[in-house]
Amino acid sequence: MFVLTVDQRRSRRDIDRVPDLLEHYRAHQLVRPFDRTAGDEVQAVCEDAATVVSIALELVATPHWSVGIGIGSVELPLPETTRAGRGPAFEAARDAVTRAKNTPAALAVSGPESAAAEDAETASTLVALLINRRSDQGREAVALMERGLTQTEAAEQLKISKQAMSQRLSVAGWHIESAGRTLATRLLETADGTGSHRS
DSSP states (O other): OEEEEEEETTGGGSOOOHHHHHHHTTTSOOSEEEEEEETTEEEEEESOHHHHHHHHHHHHTSTTEEEEEEESOOOSSOOSSGGGOOSHHHHHHHHHHHHHTTSTTSEEEEOSSHHHHHHHHHHHHHHHHHHHTOOHHHHHHHHHHHTTOOHHHHHHHHTOOHHHHHHHHHHHTHHHHHHHHHHHHHHHHHHHGGGTTOO
């Protein structure tokens, strides 16, 4: 099981961004939805590694959030509210979000198998850094591809040649990102023991 603990960065000098986060992820496939735990911190419970990777990368692509991913068991049955949850995964997420505040991509992973968690953190960090270093043109090109457009359709929308579109996607590392997300997901699943840590 995975617990996401997310803390707003520089919250004392910024608006409260938690309500927008809660609304944005309300429809996501989570075992327990994001819930404000304390101040500008939120927590959610998830059992799908791909969803965890997607949410974590989306959050750290902005300058607003530090993300901790905790792996391990949770006390069952889970309470109705996420903030009332307990268990090693919650403790690991607390450790992870604390460390995330001092990591290159504001993202950290903690779990019972430290080497596996470290591997998952490294893969996720590399993908996050790739995304964060894109130019505005690269972000625009990737966003169109993620909407399901073909390269030809995206090029037409941007009023550039198909070759220029291909070049933008290459520089943006679009194909590498896809492979990196898959790797990060697999490593999270390995670190979780495909659910064997649930209690």
